[in-house]
Amino acid sequence: MNKVKNDNKLLLCLTLLMVMALVLSACTTPATTAPDTAPTEVAVDATEAPAVVDPNAEPTPIVNAFGTCDDPLILWHGLTGTDGAVFAVLLEKFVADNPDVCLQSEGIPWDTFFQKYPTAVAAGTPPDMVIFHAAEVNQMASEGLMLPMDDIIFNDGTLNKADFNPSVIENITFEGQTMAVPFDNHGWLLWYNTELIENAGLDPENLPKNGAEFIEWAQKLTTDVNGKHPTDEGFDKDNVEVWAHEFTWPRYTIPVTLWQFGGDVTNEDGTQCLLDSPESVAAIQYWHDMMYKYYVAPPAVPGRMWAGDLYKVNRLVFMWEGTWTGGFMADNPDVAAKTKTAFINSLAPDGKQAVKLDSHIMSIPTGVDEDGIAKAKTLMAYLANNGAFWATSGQVPGKIEVQQQDDVQAIASVAMAAQEFNEIGRTSLAHKSFIEIQTAYETAVGNALASADADVEAEMKAGCEVIQAILDRP
Amino acid sequence: MAQATPALTEDSTKDALIATSWNWKTIRKQLPNYLFILPHFFFFALFLLFPIFRGLQISLYDWKIMLKEQHFIGLGNYQALMNDKVFWQALGNTGRFVAFTVTTNIVLGLLVAAGLKHSFFGRDFLRVLFYAPGVLSVAVIGIVGTRIWDTQLGIVNYFVTTLMGGPRISWLGNPDIVIPALAISTVWWTFGFPMLVFLAGLQSIPEEFYEAAKIDGANSLQSFRYITIPLIMPTMLFITVTQFIAHMQVFAQPYIISLGGPGNASRTAVMYLYETAWKYFRFGYASSMAVVLAGIMIVVTVILFWFMRGRAEY
Numbered sequence: 007m008n009k010v011k012n013d014n015k016l017l018l019c020l021t022l023l024m025v026m027a028l029v030l031s032a033c034t035t036p037a038t039t040a041p042d043t044a045p046t047e048v049a050v051d052a053t054e055a056p057a058v059v060d061p062n063a064e065p066t067p068i069v070n071a072f073g074t075c076d077d078p079l080i081l082w083h084g085l086t087g088t089d090g091a092v093f094a095v096l097l098e099k100f101v102a103d104n105p106d107v108c109l110q111s112e113g114i115p116w117d118t119f120f121q122k123y124p125t126a127v128a129a130g131t132p133p134d135m136v137i138f139h140a141a142e143v144n145q146m147a148s149e150g151l152m153l154p155m156d157d158i159i160f161n162d163g164t165l166n167k168a169d170f171n172p173s174v175i176e177n178i179t180f181e182g183q184t185m186a187v188p189f190d191n192h193g194w195l196l197w198y199n200t201e202l203i204e205n206a207g208l209d210p211e212n213l214p215k216n217g218a219e220f221i222e223w224a225q226k227l228t229t230d231v232n233g234k235h236p237t238d239e240g241f242d243k244d245n246v247e248v249w250a251h252e253f254t255w256p257r258y259t260i261p262v263t264l265w266q267f268g269g270d271v272t273n274e275d276g277t278q279c280l281l282d283s284p285e286s287v288a289a290i291q292y293w294h295d296m297m298y299k300y301y302v303a304p305p306a307v308p309g310r311m312w313a314g315d316l317y318k319v320n321r322l323v324f325m326w327e328g329t330w331t332g333g334f335m336a337d338n339p340d341v342a343a344k345t346k347t348a349f350i351n352s353l354a355p356d357g358k359q360a361v362k363l364d365s366h367i368m369s370i371p372t373g374v375d376e377d378g379i380a381k382a383k384t385l386m387a388y389l390a391n392n393g394a395f396w397a398t399s400g401q402v403p404g405k406i407e408v409q410q411q412d413d414v415q416a417i418a419s420v421a422m423a424a425q426e427f428n429e430i431g432r433t434s435l436a437h438k439s440f441i442e443i444q445t446a447y448e449t450a451v452g453n454a455l456a457s458a459d460a461d462v463e464a465e466m467k468a469g470c471e472v473i474q475a476i477l478d479r480p
Numbered sequence: 481m482a483q484a485t486p487a488l489t490e491d492s493t494k495d496a497l498i499a500t501s502w503n504w505k506t507i508r509k510q511l512p513n514y515l516f517i518l519p520h521f522f523f524f525a526l527f528l529l530f531p532i533f534r535g536l537q538i539s540l541y542d543w544k545i546m547l548k549e550q551h552f553i554g555l556g557n558y559q560a561l562m563n564d565k566v567f568w569q570a571l572g573n574t575g576r577f578v579a580f581t582v583t584t585n586i587v588l589g590l591l592v593a594a595g596l597k598h599s600f601f602g603r604d605f606l607r608v609l610f611y612a613p614g615v616l617s618v619a620v621i622g623i624v625g626t627r628i629w630d631t632q633l634g635i636v637n638y639f640v641t642t643l644m645g646g647p648r649i650s651w652l653g654n655p656d657i658v659i660p661a662l663a664i665s666t667v668w669w670t671f672g673f674p675m676l677v678f679l680a681g682l683q684s685i686p687e688e689f690y691e692a693a694k695i696d697g698a699n700s701l702q703s704f705r706y707i708t709i710p711l712i713m714p715t716m717l718f719i720t721v722t723q724f725i726a727h728m729q730v731f732a733q734p735y736i737i738s739l740g741g742p743g744n745a746s747r748t749a750v751m752y753l754y755e756t757a758w759k760y761f762r763f764g765y766a767s768s769m770a771v772v773l774a775g776i777m778i779v780v781t782v783i784l785f786w787f788m789r790g791r792a793e794y
Contacts, residue, residue, distance in 0.1 A: 121758050128545045149761055150546035244641065244648040304632065307653020308738040308746075311633055372546065442760040453743030456653050465743070472566065 070094055073101035073108025079381040082123065083137035085366070086113040089330065089399040096395050100388050107381055123371070127151050132371035134378035135385060137189060140177045140365040141434050141444075147180035148438035153370045154183035158379060164387050169405045174365045177433035186367035187386045188404035190396055193363035193431065194258045194350050195423045197325045197335075199317065201344040202227060202248060213348060216357035217292060224250030224302035227323045236301040243301045251324045252313040253293060253306035253455070256448045258362050259326055263289040265360035265432060266352050271447050276437045277477060281447055282463070282470040290454050291462045292353055298458035306455040317341065326350060329423045332400030347422045349430065363431040365404060402427060439476050446472040539767035557768035567769060569744050570752040571776075573659055577730055577748065580663040581670070582723045588667065589674030589719070590712070594704070596675070597682045607679075611672035618669075622736025625665040629737065652738045655745035662733050662746060670726075674719045681715030682708065717788040721781055728777050749773050 071078065085093045090113050097111055112133070114122060119138065123146075126132050138146070146152050159165050167175050170188045178186045200210040206226045214220040225235055227250040230242040253259055264270055269286030272279055280286055296303040304310065314334050316322040318341055325331075335342035350361045368386045370379055389396070393403025397414045402424045408414060409424040437443060450469020454462045539557055541550040561567055596607055613621075628635050629651040640646040651661045685708065693703045731750045734740050740747035749769065757766035 117758075124545045124761065145761065149544060305650060305653055307631060307650050308658070308741040310631060310653075439760065442762075445755065445759070449741070449743050449747075452741045453655075453745075456655060456742030456745070457650070 070097070070111045070113075071108070072097045072111065073105070075108040077377070079107060079109040079135065079378065079385060080133040081109055081111045081135045081137070081385070082114055082119065082133040083111070083366075084114060084116040084119045085137065086115055087330075087333070089333065089401070092396065092399040096389065096392065099392070099395070100385060104384060104388065107384055109381075109385065124149065124151055127371050127373055130373055132373045134374050135368060135370055135382035137366050137368050140174055140186070140188065140367050141440060143178045143185050143367060143369075144180055144436045144438050145441055146369075147185045151372055152180075152185045153372055153374065153379070154185055155187055155369065156184050158370065159187060159383050159386060160184060164383065165390055169407055171363070171365075171404075171406065171427060171431065173363070173431055173433045174367075174404070177365070177436050178367055179436070186369040187390055188365040189368050189389055190366050190393060190401040190404050191363050191424070191427050191431070192329045192365065192401045193423070193427060194262055194326050194361050195329055195331070195419065195426065196348045196350050197317070197327055197331055197345055197419075198348065199320065199323050199344055200346055202320060202323045210346065213351055215352065217353040217355050220251075220351060220353055221296075221300055221302070224296065224324075225300060228302045241301070246301065246304070247321060249304055249316065249322050250302040251296060252303055252316065252322055252326070253297075254313045254326050255328075256306070256451060257444065258328070259293075260290075260447060260451050261362045261432075261434060262326070262350055262360055263293065263353055265362075266354040266358050267292070268354070268358065271443065271473065272435055272437075272477065276435050279470040279473040279477060281450060281473060282466040287463050287466050289353075290451055290466060294455055294460070294462050297455060305457075306452070308452075324351065328400075329402060329419065330400045332417070332419045335419070347419045349422075349426045359430045360432060361426055361430050363427045363433060365433075366401070437477075439479070442476050443473055446476065535767045535770055538764055539771050541764045543762075543764035543767070545761065545763065553764070557765045558772070560765065561768050561772060566744055566747070567749070567752060570747045570749045571773075573744075573746060574728060574730065574749045576659045577663050577666075578724060578727045580660060581666050581727045581730075582720065584663070584667045585671045585674045585723055586716070586719060588671050590678050590716075592671075593675045593678035593682055594708070596679060607676075610675055613669045614672040616669065618732040619736065621665060621669045622732060625662070625733065625737040628665070629661050652746075653742050655742055658738055658742065658746045662730075662737060665737065666727070666730070666733055670723075674723060677715055677719055678712065681712050685711045713788060717785070720788065721784055724780060724784065725777055728773070 081097075083093070094111070097109065101108060116138075119136075120142075123132075123136060123138075143152070160167055165187060167184060171191055174188045174191060175184065178184060178188070198210065198213070203210040208223060208226060214223045225237050227248065228236050228246060229248045231245045231247050232240075232242060233247075234241045236243070261271065264281075264286050267285045267289035269283050269289050270280045271286075272281075293303070293306070297305045304316075313322055313325050313327060314331065317325045318334075318338055327334075335345060349359060352359050368382075368389060370382050374382065390405055391408070393405055393408040394411050394414050397403055397417055397420045400417075400419060402420055403409050403414060406428065409420075409428075414424070415421045434440060435443070447469055450465050450472070453468070454460050454465035540552060540554060542553050542556070543550055592610060596603055596610075627633075631637060631648060631650045631653060634651070636651065637648055641648050649657070652658050689707050689711075690703055693707055698706070729750050730748050731754065734746040734748050735751055735754075738746040740751055750773070753766050753769045753773070756762050756769065
């Protein structure tokens with residue numbers, strides 16, 4: 007009997023220990039950062055003005071009420087990172103400046119957002135305003151989920167389309183109608199570690215201009231755990247200490263490289279797949295060579311650590327990452343101190359430059375009543391005109407005029423990105439099935455870069471068959 | 481004959497009256513039972529039967545969420561599905577995942593349960609330990625899996641390269657091993673349940689059978705083969721069917737750990753279905769996938785019942 011009692015006590019203690027261990031294990035920080043989320047903190051370079059928002063602020067609540075009234079404006083968006091904290095402050099300013107309007111802001115992770123949004127519209131209970139990406143506008147508009155904005159906000163002069171990046175405006179135009187208002191521009195920027203470049207005997211003020219020059223640099227910058235370079239005898243490719251480059255997020259890296267090489271996913275009118283064109287194949291082959299021939303970039307395989315984690319510990323020199331990385335730099339001032347930003351470097355033989363940009367856009371869902379439209383219009387105009395504050399999150403304000411303001415230009419990475427987007431920026435294809443096309447080309451390139459043995463040309467052809475089938479669909 | 485007819489008619493009428501009265505009595509007697517199950521049936525019909533029939537209906541349309549009148553295309557979605565290479569690849573990936581996971585869960589679950597049936601110091605602790613991962617959410621499993629299988633910084637490659645001097649293996653980047661890697665994570669997470677059910681099944685086998693076999697000279701292996709296995713077959717059937725159905729619907733592990741890649745190498749049928757519906761808004765096509773997937777699961781389950789029931793002994 008005593009033995010049974012002791013056994014039970016032991017079991018109880020062990021069970022309690024186990025439960026505590028499980029609870030603690032659930033509190034650990036995640037291994038990777040989702041690439042499509044915005045920055046973890048407010049964006050500033052080391053040399054920039056301090057962040058307006060406290061970097062140690064509490065995480066943004068999912069649902070945030072601003073002001074008090076019976077009938078608030080309901081806003082849904084996916085700004086759930088720490089850019090959400092900047093956004094929340096911006097909304098606070100809005101209700102302070104517009105005491106007759108109150109609002110309820112709901113931050114929803116993007117995957118869930120695109121489940122809630124269409125179902126809410128179909129059910130006749132849409133929010134008054136939504137924020138998502140320009141690249142998704144054609145699909146949402148073709149499904150009848152958005153109201154055209156021309157008659158609501160552009161034709162009466164409240165906002166002027168000419169004040170925004172023309173590429174973005176083209177991207178959010180569906181059947182001749184402008185379906186949204188750009189809130190910001192965001193996209194790829196080159197972040198590079200000046201200290202590692204100097205240590206390799208190279209000049210961080212004079213970056214490589216084309217693909218051939220870049221390979222030379224990359225071979226000098228990449229080192230294994232024994233300090234050997236890929237060109238040295240006995241280089242240990244399985245134990246690389248410092249990588250020159252990283253593939254980062256395919257969503258941006260693929261189109262950027264294709265465009266630099268003169269290739270693309272489809273032709274301009276979206277009727278023919280070009281992923282298997284010689285230019286496109288050459289672009290992807292260049293990345294394959296960097297990974298498996300020159301060993302200057304880690305293989306782009308699923309589940310690998312985020313490039314920022316490598317960069318943070320001085321193991322990555324050139325990082326193609328988003329404008330939102332400004333938040334990461336604000337979190338890591340020691341890293342920011344040795345980081346500079348530049349236009350995305352060209353990997354093409356002729357040094358052609360190109361960069362992909364996207365935009366957080368503001369729109370009104372189908373089914374919103376007149377009162378909701380009026381409130382949403384007020385908020386949209388406010389956010390578009392007060393984008394300077396939003397720039398502290400690292401994103402480039404949508405209005406070009408706002409981009410030129412002193413407080414925006416003072417943020418080095420934002421100023422650089424604004425210039426880059428306006429000079430060489432392009433948006434993705436505006437197509438009703440763009441998301442499906444995007445998955446198809448990311449899959450094809452994923453196959454092509456999965457191993458040293460992969461046949462890039464064959465994978466591009468296979469991907470092109472899938473894309474062409476999507477394009478041919480009525 | 482002529483005399484018998486009126487008698488028969490009389491009897492028939494009497495029987496009919498008795499039957500009617502009995503039926504009415506039976507119904508009155510059974511009515512409370514039906515009333516008790518009515519609330520459950522109502523919600524069952526609303527949340528299960530209706531969506532099933534609605535899904536079947538949607539699969540016959542080019543369904544647009546905002547259209548008032550949908551465009552009927554008959555079996556068009558099913559025809560397209562037959563030629564969809566990605567779907568068949570996803571189905572193949574799912575099949576490989578299920579084969580690996582279900583087999584390992586059953587073998588490992590049974591062996592561990594057989595071991596944990598016996599009394600020894602620390603037995604209860606081990607029972608808790610083996611079941612413990614099952615209480616974690618799939619998101620935690622995904623994050624842990626990402627750390628374990630990472631090529632550069634993962635703990636598995638640490639053992640392989642640093643401690644054993646082997647090559648750095650791209651667990652999630654190699655199309656041939658990404659499914660086994662995901663399956664191993666899943667087995668670690670889920671094998672506690674089959675183990676527990678097997679343990680219950682093993683404990684229900686009377687000890688006298690083993691004692692009799694021992695007297696007849698049977699060794700442990702023979703007892704396991706000729707007593708345990710036949711008597712555990714009902715439990716085995718339950719485990720096989722439930723595990724098969726559960727793992728056919730695998731979604732979150734590849735979605736979090738490998739993102740379905742490299743390429744489509746770990747994209748599973750339900751993951752592709754989800755993307756088709758909620759990323760591409762092709763609800764009709766996604767519904768046809770769901771119907772085909774349900775059909776496959778029903779057929780395989782029936783085969784499993786047919787195959788394993790004949791071997792169940794009591």
